[in-house]
Amino acid sequence: MLNTNLKHIEDVVEYNKVLKENENVMLVCGRMGPMCIPVYGIAEELENDYKNVKFCDFEFDTQEADVIRKLPEVRGFMGIPFTIYYKNGKVVKATSSIQTKEQVKTILDKEFGVK
């Protein structure tokens, strides 16, 4: 399990449940490494500001994370974390590798609108 304060998704059943129960989801799929930890930190900080978004993580090196690694939207991705944004269960945006807080906020504002 990842050492973050985000909601951890550990299997496909839970993944589907989170997507079904939440209109807006930001999911960070990574490891406890240099490029990933800053993105978890950003998600943790934004959790308070974006009450309309469910923030969660998924451990990259698990069989279950195939559900993320095989998304068509991550084809060509070669940098962790894979960060996926969902609206009503559909992927609306995906990014690869480290992102700044400003980059994440821009996506949240564009895809999920007002806080």
Next chain:
Amino acid sequence: MSTDNHYDSIIIGAGPAGLTAGIYLARARVKTLIINEGIVGGQIILTHEIANYPGVENISGYQLAMIMKKQAENFGCTIINGKSVKSLELENEVKNVTLSDGSIFTTNSIILSPGGRSRTLGISGEDIFKGKGVSYCATCDGDFFTDKEIVVVGGGNSALEEAVSLTKYAKKVTIVHQLDHFQASQYAIEEAKKNSKVNFIMKSSLSSFKGNESIESVDIKNLETNEITNFKTDGVFVFIGYSPNTEFLKDKVELNRRGEIVVKEDMSTNIEGVYAAGDSITKLYRQITTTVADGTISALSVSNYLEKSRINKN
């Protein structure tokens, strides 16, 4: 002056320099605030395994940072995270610090420890292909390049060491460096040269990234002839050094031509009551040990400065 927003000392940046200064000051009962943009720990968060910090055998940067943070907070230091310092008024005895969210703090002394960041190439396609072939972390992304051909840009210790470590995955690693020699230790150079998977293109630099879903090739410019050659590759790892995070200090304290803060032996800057520590100051070696030492010196100097100011007033 509101006492809630007034501190004896404000530290800007919670990397190892700022956290160390925080530990020393808070322990000396100096009311201290650390303001940090990004993640507490600074660049050490970017290190998977730290093997050269005395007294601790193999620890991740994240773990070391969390211990330093806990130490500072346990001694009574306040840490504001996720906010950057937008502007500073340093001239008067009481200094003003304005944050990105508009909040204003006042203080009698400041320690500047904003550290630095890895340099990027700044060429066409770099942002588009970040995470799609362009990487700045071999330990994070190396396994995506198993049996692939990659380029490593740079000529210092990091570039050579990471190039060798990437041969665990890649079938061919080409180091592109702008000079005709490396600025690395003899050991790192020999390790790279004796590795049969490592090749070298010297006196050259990358001029653009090309591809569709991910990188397919790069343009490499020969710096002697100016000739540009297209070079097929599956990925590019960039290790070209560092820039100090001192843009917000321009015209506030003395910086050298590389943007590093000029300090004296006691870590004081050219402005009274303003000190600096860590990777953002003028110095030769940027390591956690040297940074922690700077943090210690700056905190002891601030304690001394505050004590002298108090005596002068009485």
